[in-house]
Amino acid sequence: MNIERKLNKAQKTFKTWKAVPFKEKQQALKKLAKLLDDESEKLGKVITKEMNKPISQSIAEIKKCALMVRYYAEAENILQPEKIKTEFRVSEIHYVPKGVILGVMPWNFPFWQVLRFAVPAILAGNTVILKHASICFGSGNEIEKLFLKAGFPKGVFQNLEIGHAEVKTVLENPIVQGVSLTGSEKAGAEVA
Secondary structure, eight states: OOHHHHHHHHHHHHHHHTTSOHHHHHHHHHHHHHHHHHTHHHHHHHHHHHHOOOHHHHHHHHHHHHHHHHHHHHOOOTTSOEEOOOSSSOOEEOOOOOSEEEEEOOSSSTTHHHHHHHHHHHHTTOEEEEEOOGGGHHHHHHHHHHHHHTTOOTTSEEEEOOOHHHHHHHHHSTTEEEEEEOSOHHHHHHHO
């Protein structure tokens, strides 16, 4: 699937995903956490194959991800509208999702770095497009499969197998409303 099609899918999915109740999103996260626990050895092997991390560390990374996902699956909804006192009759603060968020992630913790950004973004009602490190395309694909297996709609999380040169094309697309980058100063400067 090309970049434009994936971005359009993410945007189309965002329009419905943002309206899904918080508790319903949390139910899908509970399933995601269970999948991470149940498939930790298989997923750990993907990490080890891609980046030569010892298998015990790879499995530990997956288990840590499951704990973090479970935390968000059980968290209080802090995104509810809040009434505040002002000189006006009614004043409220509303938290609204931005839309499609691009994640540009590094190789060193191929599941953790992605999920620590993607899970709260998705729980808040956004959709995510991932540009993973080029040695971690397998991890990115496995994460996308996990979201689908957990019951998230197609388009909530998508992995792009693209190089650095193509990131500019994604960033310049008006569908992309935000970016989360974990990387070097050089990478940050290029994205900025």
